[in-house]
Amino acid sequence: MNQIDLGEDPLALDRQVCFALSVASRNVISVYRPLLAPLGLTHPQYLVMLALWEQSPRSVKDLCGALHADPATLSPLLKRLESIGYLERRRSTEDERLLAVELTGKGRELRAEAEKIPYRVVELLGMEVVELEQLHGALSKVIAATRRALDAG
Numbered sequence: 001m002n003q004i005d006l007g008e009d010p011l012a013l014d015r016q017v018c019f020a021l022s023v024a025s026r027n028v029i030s031v032y033r034p035l036l037a038p039l040g041l042t043h044p045q046y047l048v049m050l051a052l053w054e055q056s057p058r059s060v061k062d063l064c065g066a067l068h069a070d071p072a073t074l075s076p077l078l079k080r081l082e083s084i085g086y087l088e089r090r091r092s093t094e095d096e097r098l099l100a101v102e103l104t105g106k107g108r109e110l111r112a113e114a115e116k117i118p119y120r121v122v123e124l125l126g127m128e129v130v131e132l133e134q135l136h137g138a139l140s141k142v143i144a145a146t147r148r149a150l151d152a153g
Contacts, residue, residue: 057102
């Protein structure tokens with residue numbers, strides 16, 4: 001096995017992956033916040049809507065998988081989105097244990113406004129699309145690696 005070299009101070013804050021990810025995540029979500037406010041969405045609700053714009057209806061289990069979220073986290077988001085008229089939740093007729101989530105007409109119509117958001121985010125960040133695609137690729141590798149590490153125990 002190769003020796004891992006973490007430099008002179010392996011605990012230096014500015015060298016920690018967790019710190020960079022935490023700050024970047026907070027800051028990027030802060031960029032989204034004012035863009036989502038006119039749509040009546042929080043960032044976590046926006047992620048749910050993105051998943052439903054890709055495919056609707058979906059089971060809660062499928063949504064949890066797509067969003068890497070647990071049902072306890074997703075349930076209040078779905079309730080809120082249902083209360084503002086963007087989706088409906090109902091028990092599957094084939095299997096009562098499954099809860100199906102489906103966009104309403106209002107939820108489908110919201111997509112046209114939401115399509116402007118990614119363009120605005122790119123403008124606000126002032127980064128090239130290719131840079132953001134590379135970052136997305138690197139973060140996808142980190143997500144896969146952490147899932148493997150967590151699964152390994």
